[in-house]
Amino acid sequence: MADTAADRSANSRTPTGIPGLDKLLTGGLPKNRTILLCGGPGTGKTIMSSQFLVNGILDYEDAGVYVSLDENKVHIFEEMLDFGWDFEELESNKKLIFLEASPIRYLPAEIKVGKLTVGRKEFSMATLIEMIKTSVKEIGAKRIVVDPVTTLVFQYDGVVAQRNALVELMEALADTGATCLITTELRRPGFERSIDYEEYLAHGVILLQQLQVGKSLLRVIQIEKMRKTPVDNQPRPYRITDTGIEVFPRESVL
Ligand SMILES: Nc1ncnc2c1ncn2[C@@H]1O[C@H](COP(=O)(O)OP(=O)(O)OP(=O)(O)O)[C@@H](O)[C@H]1O
Ligand SMILES: [Mg+2]
Known part of the structure; x- marks a missing residue:
């Protein structure tokens, strides 16, 4: 069969x-790339990220890794069960x-990442990256979610250190070969980002x-940018x- 433009496009999504x-x-997110899912509180970032992973597993046989930085495992598992997704x-x-790194926020003394418990000071991007890589290998994951990446990045002081941390994480995610969705919070409604x-x-x-x-609230989604992809x-x-x-x-x- 001829390799048509449509085939090539499907293979890269x-x-x-x-x-x-x-x-x-x-057709989908660009394969092996990192996409930012940006939204204010309650806009559905966690639900959308979970749905992306669950659909991958059930419909495409893509195993997935979920890195949660804000909410604990029990909460997320409970919330997602409401949608019929049995994590x-x-x-x-x-x-x-499911890698639970949420105690970063709540337990200054020690941090649990997967099965590892490390001190707050020793905890670093490197630890998390190592955990992600090990997990991806363990199940052959093709999809990764980091929700929300802001919690991780704001541990660092100053824009330069924050940017470097994010670059490090994104390079590591790219190395895994998976398609990655990372979420970020908006500081307030509108278009202003917490970090731009x-x-x-x-x-x-x-x-x-x-x-x-x-009097009503309207939920709106917009693809702001998608390199190498014709989008609406x-x-x-x-x-x-x-x-x-x-x-x-x-x-x-409109
Ligand atoms: N069964 C449901 N039907 C309709 N809306 C629901 C249902 N379950 C949850 N929601 C809505 O989903 C939203 C929460 O989604 P989610 O937790 O994914 O948001 P989020 O962007 O991750 O928020 P946060 O920034 O707080 O993490 C809430 O606004 C809630 O009203
Ligand atoms: Mg959330």
Whole structure:
């Protein structure tokens, strides 16, 4: 069979499997690249990241690694079960590894990353990177989520150190060969980012927002940038329901 442009394009994509989203992305996220998922509190970053991993496992046989920096494992597992996503089962079937690095925020004295417990001072990007690499190898992961990367980066003082930390993490993620979704929080509604260099380092940026329209809140998704990918970069509505996130690629919000 001839190798058509459509075939080549399909081979270079990692479908998110999220209803409507792959249409905006011409088939999915660019394979082996790191994409930034940017949004304020409650916009669905964790749900979308989880859905990306779960769909990968169930529909594409892509094992996944979830690095959680804000929320603990029990909470996330509980929340995701509401959508019918059984992280515990996926983990016991070696399709998913959940790395809980959330105590960075809550336990200044010691940090638990996977099975390792290390002191706050000794904890470094290197430790986390090592854990990610080991986990990726262990299950042959093709997808990685880091949620949210801001917690990790803000441990460092000053823009230069923060930028270097992020570069280090992103290079390590690229080395794994997986397709990576890293989330970041917006400081406040609108377009201002908590740190703005991250979007220049990422191969793509997806923005989630909540807009006040009259008395109701409208959820809006926009593909801000996606290198080497023809995308629909118009803002489009999305919904969160009890089956996860659904994007409406043909509806306009303006
Ligand atoms: N079953 C559901 N139906 C509709 N909306 C839901 C449902 N479950 C959760 N939500 C909505 O999803 C949002 C939370 O999603 P999620 O935790 O992914 O957000 P987030 O961007 O990760 O937030 P944070 O910045 O706090 O981590 C909330 O706004 C909540 O109202
Ligand atoms: Mg979250």
